[in-house]
Amino acid sequence: MAQSIITAKDVVKRFGDITAVDGISFDVKKGEIFAFLGPNGAGKSTTIKMLTTMLRPTAGSLSLAGHDVTREQSAARQAFGIVFQDPSLDEELSAYENMDLHAILYAVPKEERPQRIKALLELVELWNRKDSMIKTFSGGMRRRLEIARGLLHEPKILFLDEPTLGLDTQTRNLMWDYVRKLSDEKGMTIFFTTHYLDEAEDVAQRIAIIDRGKIVASGTTAELCKQTGTKTLEQAYLKLTGETTRDEADSGDNNGLNFKMALRNTRLR
Amino acid sequence: MEVIYALWLRQIRRYYRSGSRILGTLGQPILLLLALGYGIGAIYKRAGQGDYLQFLVPGIITQTVLLSGIFWGIIVLMDKRFGFLSELLVTPVSRTRILLGSALGGATISIMQGLIVFIISLVLGFRPHDWLLVAPAFGVLVAVCLALACFGAGIASMVDDFQGFQGINNLLVMPMFFLSSALYPLNSVPTFLRIISTWNPVSYMVDALRYLLSNQTHFGLQRDFLVIAVTLVVSMAFAINRFNRIQM
Numbered sequence A: 001m002a003q004s005i006i007t008a009k010d011v012v013k014r015f016g017d018i019t020a021v022d023g024i025s026f027d028v029k030k031g032e033i034f035a036f037l038g039p040n041g042a043g044k045s046t047t048i049k050m051l052t053t054m055l056r057p058t059a060g061s062l063s064l065a066g067h068d069v070t071r072e073q074s075a076a077r078q079a080f081g082i083v084f085q086d087p088s089l090d091e092e093l094s095a096y097e098n099m100d101l102h103a104i105l106y107a108v109p110k111e112e113r114p115q116r117i118k119a120l121l122e123l124v125e126l127w128n129r130k131d132s133m134i135k136t137f138s139g140g141m142r143r144r145l146e147i148a149r150g151l152l153h154e155p156k157i158l159f160l161d162e163p164t165l166g167l168d169t170q171t172r173n174l175m176w177d178y179v180r181k182l183s184d185e186k187g188m189t190i191f192f193t194t195h196y197l198d199e200a201e202d203v204a205q206r207i208a209i210i211d212r213g214k215i216v217a218s219g220t221t222a223e224l225c226k227q228t229g230t231k232t233l234e235q236a237y238l239k240l241t242g243e244t245t246r247d248e249a250d251s252g253d254n255n256g257l258n259f260k261m262a263l264r265n266t267r268l269r
Numbered sequence B: 001m002e003v004i005y006a007l008w009l010r011q012i013r014r015y016y017r018s019g020s021r022i023l024g025t026l027g028q029p030i031l032l033l034l035a036l037g038y039g040i041g042a043i044y045k046r047a048g049q050g051d052y053l054q055f056l057v058p059g060i061i062t063q064t065v066l067l068s069g070i071f072w073g074i075i076v077l078m079d080k081r082f083g084f085l086s087e088l089l090v091t092p093v094s095r096t097r098i099l100l101g102s103a104l105g106g107a108t109i110s111i112m113q114g115l116i117v118f119i120i121s122l123v124l125g126f127r128p129h130d131w132l133l134v135a136p137a138f139g140v141l142v143a144v145c146l147a148l149a150c151f152g153a154g155i156a157s158m159v160d161d162f163q164g165f166q167g168i169n170n171l172l173v174m175p176m177f178f179l180s181s182a183l184y185p186l187n188s189v190p191t192f193l194r195i196i197s198t199w200n201p202v203s204y205m206v207d208a209l210r211y212l213l214s215n216q217t218h219f220g221l222q223r224d225f226l227v228i229a230v231t232l233v234v235s236m237a238f239a240i241n242r243f244n245r246i247q248m
Helices: A044-051 A073-079 A095-105 A113-123 A139-151 A169-186 A197-203 A221-228 A233-241 A256-268 B002-017 B019-039 B041-046 B052-081 B084-089 B095-123 B131-158 B162-178 B191-198 B201-214 B221-244
Strands: A004-015 A018-029 A033-037 A059-064 A080-083 A157-161 A189-194 A206-211 A214-219
Touching (some): A004 A189, A018 A044, A018 A059, A018 A189, A018 A206, A018 A214, A033 A169, A033 A197, A044 A189, A059 A073, A080 A139, A095 A113, A095 A139, A095 B002, A139 A157, A139 A169, A157 A169, A169 A189, A169 A197, A189 A197, A197 A233, A206 A221, A214 A221, A214 A233, B002 B019, B002 B095, B019 B041, B019 B052, B019 B095, B052 B095, B052 B131, B052 B201, B084 B095, B095 B131, B131 B162, B201 B221
Parallel strands (some): A033 A189, A033 A206, A080 A157, A157 A189
Antiparallel strands (some): A004 A018, A004 A059, A206 A214
16 A cells, blocks of 8 residues: 555634635545545635645644645645646746746756756647747646646645636646656656546546535545445536535635635625 | 845846836826926025925935835735735745845835936936935935835735725825925924924935935934834834735
8 A cells, every 4th residue: 555645634724704624634645646526615725725835724734745734834845836726927927937936946956957947848838938928828828837837846746726727628638648647657646626527537546525625525436436326426426515506605715815805794794 | 045036036027027117106206306396496496495306306216216115015916916926935935035035126126216216317407415425325225125115015915905005005105205304394394294204214214315315414314224224124024924924
């Protein structure tokens, strides 16, 4: 049995009196592709934000590659790369400058930087656009660059927060091909969130279904079907999370800023 | 060290690539120099106070760096809203270093803006009292700019939207400029105004510049330096404190 590289134990996150993540525990094995599947506002992004040191958990503990994310922040940060749900490139810098800045921030040795940046930009097919400003890039190009950037410091774990949101099918397929290749060739652990069932089913080796801040089931697709007595992942998912849609502001949201807004609204009421 | 340099360079690159930003923060001081320097200058002279332009230019340079510092704070806010801050905050680099590198960049931009206004004022007829004191004057301006950039970044860390920032600009920055010694000599204003201005650190920034550039002072250089130093320390502590609390 491979060792765990991500562990979460009884993690809780509250914003005022809204509980976004309600006592979740899970672990991800080294080299595994793991998906967090859930409806809007289930607590997926909040969990990723806690794992990536952007939010402090209210209770519980999280560790990455053996480093506690609140106590050994800097070591934990060195261990992962992330592609955020929202764009996070500097629009007024070129693709190469964005990559170079990232390399400096992660202390990639100076002599290795040019080759690594070139290799990654070629991998995501952006080498010929390396000197263009990000503001001239399309959504798909930005996403590809963000993936390349997330890999630049050769992290052990790659987090992808709804990475295919707004991408066309071609780019989506291309992106998942890279991700699978990284997992196969480099043994990188991949943790991603999605609300697309097909992505979770096709790409992930193990899936955790999260709803209203709790993990309602986890396992391989086959295991999930068996647990719920259904035939497909979709049926299993709907059985676990219900058929109704969610009001994002009430059940917690995937964006910290909106959370504050929701909080402000409840206070005003 | 390389990290701080890289973050500084990022600010500088963004600055020279954005022509509208350069013009946007320069328009106001030029307007003030023209309207006040020439418009009020004539009356000022008739009142027996001497050359108004000599008096005004240090105030306008300070106003330029004040505006530029706060404007730069908006950039921090833009990073927050448009995502780049998330990239910065999950790196292994400490937030204090991120802030320091960026604020040094912001301060450098302010200095350049101040320098441009200084050159424009030379064209308009301003003459420094002693050319040898121009370099020390810009030395003082470095401390002023860093203090203001930190102040702007601290404020930007606390607010979430541009409307909120606009309010702070109107409620804080404009009064800090108008209720300082930038536009009028403090010894001839009503007592309440003098008291307010005496509590305003911007007055001391203007006063130090005015001493070095135009050989006029209200508080004396020693007191000016003291207030500037304290303001710098306080605004740095404020910025670090606020920046460390940002949660995305």
